[in-house]
Amino acid sequence: MKLELDAVAKRFGDDWALRDIDLVFEPGVVGLLGPNGAGKSTLMRIITTVLEPTTGSVRWNGTDVLATPRTIRNSVGYLPQEFGVYPTLSAREFLRYLAAIRGVSNAADRIDDLLELVNLERDADRRLGTFSGGMRQRVGIAQALLTDPDLLVVDEPTVGLDPEERVRFRNVLAELADDRIVVLSTHIVSDIEVTASDIVLLHEGRVRAHERPASLLDRVDGTVWEWLVDDDELPRLKREYTISGTARRGGGVAVRVVSETRPRPTAERVDPTLEDAYLAAITADE
Numbered sequence: 001m002k003l004e005l006d007a008v009a010k011r012f013g014d015d016w017a018l019r020d021i022d023l024v025f026e027p028g029v030v031g032l033l034g035p036n037g038a039g040k041s042t043l044m045r046i047i048t049t050v051l052e053p054t055t056g057s058v059r060w061n062g063t064d065v066l067a068t069p070r071t072i073r074n075s076v077g078y079l080p081q082e083f084g085v086y087p088t089l090s091a092r093e094f095l096r097y098l099a100a101i102r103g104v105s106n107a108a109d110r111i112d113d114l115l116e117l118v119n120l121e122r123d124a125d126r127r128l129g130t131f132s133g134g135m136r137q138r139v140g141i142a143q144a145l146l147t148d149p150d151l152l153v154v155d156e157p158t159v160g161l162d163p164e165e166r167v168r169f170r171n172v173l174a175e176l177a178d179d180r181i182v183v184l185s186t187h188i189v190s191d192i193e194v195t196a197s198d199i200v201l202l203h204e205g206r207v208r209a210h211e212r213p214a215s216l217l218d219r220v221d222g223t224v225w226e227w228l229v230d231d232d233e234l235p236r237l238k239r240e241y242t243i244s245g246t247a248r249r250g251g252g253v254a255v256r257v258v259s260e261t262r263p264r265p266t267a268e269r270v271d272p273t274l275e276d277a278y279l280a281a282i283t284a285d286e
């Protein structure tokens with residue numbers, strides 16, 4: 001199983017949403033991380049053949065996707081960012097309906113298995129209109145898995161989920177990635193911190209990094225600092241440095257800063273987090 005993007009770029013009018021995208025994905029969770037407007041959804045739409053790139057090529061297991069989109073369409077499950085459900089159908093009816101449209105054979109058994117996988121067996125016959133955001137997202141994952149795809153693409157799936165649902169969702173995706181490629185986009189570092197085998201940092205349409213989480217951390221090792229400041233110093237520090245966190249402590253504010261050099265004599269080096277690495281990468285040339 002292999003997905004390859006070679007010099008992919010996408011232009012909307014005069015603006016490039018993506019440029020120079022060279023990526024290779026293999027089984028595991030690939031976390032596509034970037035701020036709003038970075039190009040994550042555009043990249044996912046290209047991978048799922050909803051959009052064609054302006055230039056460049058996409059290959060699925062060696063076959064050119066643009067020439068024969070069917071090769072990847074038969075292997076991909078997609079949960080788009082805006083996923084609509086029919087509120088008057090039950091979860092089971094909705095999945096049956098989608099299975100019929102997609103020509104899934106033995107759909108009843110498959111749907112039972114999927115409802116169990118996403119932990120919705122007990123609510124399977126309730127109308128979708130009564131579901132919480134998290135439950136709907138789980139229906140979204142179930143529909144993306146109807147065809148047992150080798151490639152699962154999920155666009156910001158944790159938006160609107162409560163912390164408990166977020167953790168559960170993360171675990172389901174990690175399990176699924178044992179034998180398939182799961183591409184997950186998010187702007188929340190903790191969504192992928194634990195489960196991603198690879199992280200792609202996307203910013204302003206370009207790949208800033210494509211690495212394992214550990215090597216992203218290595219990049220900022222020794223450059224993260226913390227020290228205590230007065231409230232009135234904060235605005236100036238914000239102009240001067242990349243601040244990756246603040247916490248009220250004792251008589252002041254503990255600031256966390258990414259900087260090549262010691263920012264203040266009292267600043268102490270601390271262990272980096274993925275959040276620090278992310279911020280350092282997306283503010284590198286600002």
Ligand SMILES: Nc1ncnc2c1ncn2[C@@H]1O[C@H](COP(=O)(O)OP(=O)(O)OP(=O)(O)O)[C@@H](O)[C@H]1O
Pocket residue numbers: 012016017034035036037038039040041042043081187
């Ligand atoms: N159909 C379109 N027409 C014109 N511009 C578009 C279109 N789709 C995306 N864009 C632009 O391309 C850029 C990347 O958008 P994209 O939705 O891919 O980003 P994103 O990283 O998914 O952001 P978000 O997290 O906000 O969804 C943005 O500047 C956006 O305005």
